[in-house]
Amino acid sequence: MAPKVKGLINLDEAAKDARLDFFILFSSLAGGMGNPGQAGYAAANAFMDVYAARRNRLVRDNKRSGQTLSVNWPLSINRKTTWQCLVKPEMVHPTPISLFLGTYKP
Structure with missing residues (x-):
């Protein structure tokens, strides 16, 4: 839990003082839904949403x-699935991040 929390705060x-257009946090659905056996992980992700x-x-x-x-990233089946979502957005439905950045094109 500490690395996510302290890292975000730092x-x-x-x-x-930087002039940013946006500040994006990559959280997990576990923050809102929990994840059996991973209370610390879920708490750290919930902290990111509140932050x-x-x-x-x-x-x-x-x-x-x-x-x-704060993007609540879902659990992916494997790394290939996650990679496809990142590099081939036409393969997935719009996500909050693509809508937020204006990069989603139907």
Whole structure:
């Protein structure tokens, strides 16, 4: 849990004065749905989702820049499936990240 949480906080702190267009976090569905035997992992991903909302409030208050989005990445069957989703977006339905970035093309 600590690497995800501390890493996110440190990255945000390091980038706080940068003029960002967006700040994207790659979380997991486990944050909202849980994952048997992985309570720490699920908690760390839930933290990322809450942190994204907190950071958007800081953006609104002009204390940070860049719309913040936490993408709840699903469990993939294998690495090839994940890779196909990344490099061949036409093979998958629109995801929040593709809609957010405006890269989805039907």
